[in-house]
Amino acid sequence: NAGVMQNPRHLVRRRGQEARLRCSPMKGHSHVYWYRQLPEEGLKFMVYLQKENIIDESGMPKERFSAEFPKEGPSILRIQQVVRGDSAAYFCASSPLKGTNTEAFFGQGTRLTVV
Amino acid sequence: TQLLEQSPQFLSIQEGENLTVYCNSSSVFSSLQWYRQEPGEGPVLLVTVVTGGEVKKLKRLTFQFGDARKDSSLHITAAQPGDTGLYLCAGAVHSGGYQKVTFGTGTKLQVIP
Numbered sequence: 001n002a003g004v005m006q007n008p009r010h011l012v013r014r015r016g017q018e019a020r021l022r023c024s025p026m027k028g029h030s031h032v033y034w035y036r037q038l039p040e041e042g043l044k045f046m047v048y049l050q051k052e053n054i055i056d057e058s059g060m061p062k063e064r065f066s067a068e069f070p071k072e073g074p075s076i077l078r079i080q081q082v083v084r085g086d087s088a089a090y091f092c093a094s095s096p097l098k099g100t101n102t103e104a105f106f107g108q109g110t111r112l113t114v115v
Numbered sequence: 116t117q118l119l120e121q122s123p124q125f126l127s128i129q130e131g132e133n134l135t136v137y138c139n140s141s142s143v144f145s146s147l148q149w150y151r152q153e154p155g156e157g158p159v160l161l162v163t164v165v166t167g168g169e170v171k172k173l174k175r176l177t178f179q180f181g182d183a184r185k186d187s188s189l190h191i192t193a194a195q196p197g198d199t200g201l202y203l204c205a206g207a208v209h210s211g212g213y214q215k216v217t218f219g220t221g222t223k224l225q226v227i228p
Contacts, residue, residue: 004157033216042121042203042221043158048213055213091157095214103148104205104216106157 003027004094005074006107013114019079019086021110025094031055032075033093033104034067043091049075082114118142119206119219127225128194136189136222138204145209147180147187148216152201194226 003026013019025032030051035043045059049069060067064082069075079086089111093104119140128134138147146165150158162171164180164187171178175198177190187204204219 006157031214035218040223042201043218045217048215050213056215093216103160103163104214105160106150108157 004092004105004107006090006092006110008110009108011110011112013082013112015083015114016081019082019112019114021077021079021090021092021112022074023077023092023094023107024074025092026105029094029096029105031095032069033095034075034077035091035093037089037091037109046077046090079112082112084114087112087114119204119217121202121204121219121222123222124220125223125225127227130196130226130228131193134191134194134224136191136202136224137186138188138206138219139186140206141185142206142208143184144206145184145214146207147184148205148207149178149187149189150203150205152203153199158201158203191224194224196226196228199224199226 005024007022032049034046036046037043047060047067048056051069052071064080066078089109091106091109093106095104119138122137146163148163149161151161152158162178164178167182167184169180175192179188202222205216207214207216
């Protein structure tokens with residue numbers, strides 16, 4: 001999973017600020033997933049993107065959260081006006097195009113702390 | 116929405132014991148993966164099972180996919196402290212050329228030396 005790069009690893013924001021989390025998928029992978037994990041819990045799906053296209057955003061909160069995966073550059077998960085409840089680990093995973101029976105490989109995550 | 120329930124949620128055992136973790140759903144999956152996650156790290160893929168009834172072995176770990184592709188189990192023989200971690204199953208559904216992956220609730224395993 002070292003091939004999926006997330007940055008920053010740790011991010012501290014004050015309430016009301018914006019948080020930008022970046023994910024560079026493995027080489028050759030054009031599908032990206034974002035997940036959120038609270039302490040001692042499993043992974044909760046947020047959004048599934050292909051380059052320049054949102055496939056499924058059913059797990060994204062309707063307000064303050066957005067995601068993109070541009071033609072060039074990393075995928076970005078953006079959280080506006082952060083609140084303490086946004087504090088969590090956010091993981092990105094990538095898989096190849098034509099994902100038929102292919103696995104998703106994870107980055108090391110970004111740990112967001114809202115103070 | 117596909118839901119995956121894992122049991123047990125927590126498990127603390129002595130080194131050398133055997134254990135089984137279960138992953139159950141009412142949905143059918145195209146494939147199912149098992150991951151292990153250590154504190155502060157991302158999940159690491161252990162195995163993918165695709166065919167109903169399939170059994171895969173990875174050293175002391177044995178993975179089985181249910182005949183109906185709705186459930187799976189992970190059996191660890193002679194557990195070691197290095198097996199400690201959060202075990203996650205993930206079911207994949209393929210539709211329209213895309214793959215939706217849903218994670219289970221997780222099983223936290225502690226192996227005591």
